Amino acid sequence: RSQKCTARKILLEFQEACYTPLARLRQVVDAMAVEMHAGLVSEGGSKLKMLPTYIDRLPDGHERGLYYAVDLGGTNFRVLRVQLGGLEGRVIKQEYEEVAIPPELMLGTSEQLFDFIAKELVSFVAREGQDFRLHAGQNREIGFTFSFPVKQTAVNSGTLLQWTKGFKVNDAVGEDVVAALQRGIERRGYKMRIAALVNDTVGTLAGGRYWNNDVMIGVILGTGTNACYVERAEAVSKWAGDIPKSGEMVINMEWGNFWSSHLPRTYVDESLDNESLNPGEYGFEKMISGMYLGDCVRRVLVRMAQEACIFGTPVPHKLLEAFSLMTPDMSKMHHDDSSDLKVVAEVLKRVYGIQNTTVGIRKIVVAVCDTVCQRGARLAAAGIVGILKKIGRDGSAANGVIKRNTFEQSDMNGFHDEVPVHYTSGGRTVVAMDGGLYEHYTKFRNYMQEAVVELLGEGSKNVVIELSKDGSGIGAALLAASHAEYV
Numbered sequence: 001r002s003q004k005c006t007a008r009k010i011l012l013e014f015q016e017a018c019y020t021p022l023a024r025l026r027q028v029v030d031a032m033a034v035e036m037h038a039g040l041v042s043e044g045g046s047k048l049k050m051l052p053t054y055i056d057r058l059p060d061g062h063e064r065g066l067y068y069a070v071d072l073g074g075t076n077f078r079v080l081r082v083q084l085g086g087l088e089g090r091v092i093k094q095e096y097e098e099v100a101i102p103p104e105l106m107l108g109t110s111e112q113l114f115d116f117i118a119k120e121l122v123s124f125v126a127r128e129g130q131d132f133r134l135h136a137g138q139n140r141e142i143g144f145t146f147s148f149p150v151k152q153t154a155v156n157s158g159t160l161l162q163w164t165k166g167f168k169v170n171d172a173v174g175e176d177v178v179a180a181l182q183r184g185i186e187r188r189g190y191k192m193r194i195a196a197l198v199n200d201t202v203g204t205l206a207g208g209r210y211w212n213n214d215v216m217i218g219v220i221l222g223t224g225t226n227a228c229y230v231e232r233a234e235a236v237s238k239w240a241g242d243i244p245k246s247g248e249m250v251i252n253m254e255w256g257n258f259w260s261s262h263l264p265r266t267y268v269d270e271s272l273d274n275e276s277l278n279p280g281e282y283g284f285e286k287m288i289s290g291m292y293l294g295d296c297v298r299r300v301l302v303r304m305a306q307e308a309c310i311f312g313t314p315v316p317h318k319l320l321e322a323f324s325l326m327t328p329d330m331s332k333m334h335h336d337d338s339s340d341l342k343v344v345a346e347v348l349k350r351v352y353g354i355q356n357t358t359v360g361i362r363k364i365v366v367a368v369c370d371t372v373c374q375r376g377a378r379l380a381a382a383g384i385v386g387i388l389k390k391i392g393r394d395g396s397a398a399n400g401v402i403k404r405n406t407f408e409q410s411d412m413n414g415f416h417d418e419v420p421v422h423y424t425s426g427g428r429t430v431v432a433m434d435g436g437l438y439e440h441y442t443k444f445r446n447y448m449q450e451a452v453v454e455l456l457g458e459g460s461k462n463v464v465i466e467l468s469k470d471g472s473g474i475g476a477a478l479l480a481a482s483h484a485e486y487v
């Protein structure tokens, strides 16, 4: 009895610390918009890197021919080929393959990692069937989706700024990742051209835009989390290059590194951060994304196990192991709708060897999952609304009236867009979304959608979040097509 009582107290305290009422979410929205502005003004102006991607035109359906994409994400590696048939034919045929990244390569050398990618790519190319056709005399052109922060120097080159999501291949930091992959391909005696280096958010944006002109934002909720969007090139004050003809530039926000004092940080976030491979960095990502949510839950359970002995004594050994509770298992427990929570019991037994939990204790476990999930989802929603606000599409310009955004904070003066970019008929804005967390974690998705509606009110009718499954791979191939040497 007193066990449950102490556990409940820990739960309540944690829930309170994670609480994200509307007023708090609005502060996060505003902070996001402010930081976006600061990051665009100067290099290092914000924790938001706001990286120019050198992508100034997005696919529009005219693309033709055979293109490849390789996608190095956080958990899986994919290769893909697509035969494009222009406006009439669109995507004539596509094929892809997915392999898990061998864990040792995530902590090895750059040469090992890129050699692995090249090997998988080359063997996939070797199995290209008759239905896929290159233009005569064309080399295979590749879109390289690389979902880590990169400082680009051209559409097809860029150096790795730092690793995230559990990768630590030290000698790759500062290296041109396109050149590294190119070397790997050449070592295997193949000749291909990497036409575009693409963040996964940008791939998702491009893949969405190919079908729908209202797509302005790309978001990833997978192992990690990030977002990109279409910005007016003139708003990118730190951009020293020419203003592109389109007047636009896609910006990779690296929003995983966003930070604000308004974020509900708890002891769980502190210890998780301290024990992570990139302490002090990517704090937003650590509250939201699939790599970390399960571990947030685990840390609360550890406290309950230690202080309230909810899993008996001694504390199950494996529970103390970082990242032992994966987000898919958290999600399973969270969605358990059986009256005696037998799925929770099953997961606790399978993962930790914990047996004989009471239904009361299982309920507490579910409540912890719910708290962590809800906080992450609501913060992700606030991030999206922050972008909408920055580009004047948060509904304050609804009904065709183009007006200035009004902000209360004085420190926000002077940065809002006077005219929303790309103001389209009906003012619809589509967010192209990809990632396993959003795709598979139903309660996360629902909490996020709810929070968007809370934040935007009526304006939410003009905002659509669209799952663009595997959009990032196809998007990279589309960008390779629009930036191909041979056109």
Ligand code: ADP
Residues within 6 Å of the ligand: 072, 073, 074, 075, 076, 221, 222, 223, 224, 289, 290, 291, 327, 328, 329, 331, 332, 434, 435, 436, 437, 440, 441
């Ligand atoms: P990546 O981000 O590595 O490119 P994905 O977009 O496929 O890969 O996302 C994989 C991540 O999605 C996993 O690391 C996991 O955190 C999360 N995920 C996958 N399946 C589920 C699930 N059923 N419930 C919750 N999260 C899931």
Ligand code: MG
Residues within 6 Å of the ligand: 073, 074, 147, 200, 222, 435, 472
């Ligand atoms: Mg991915």
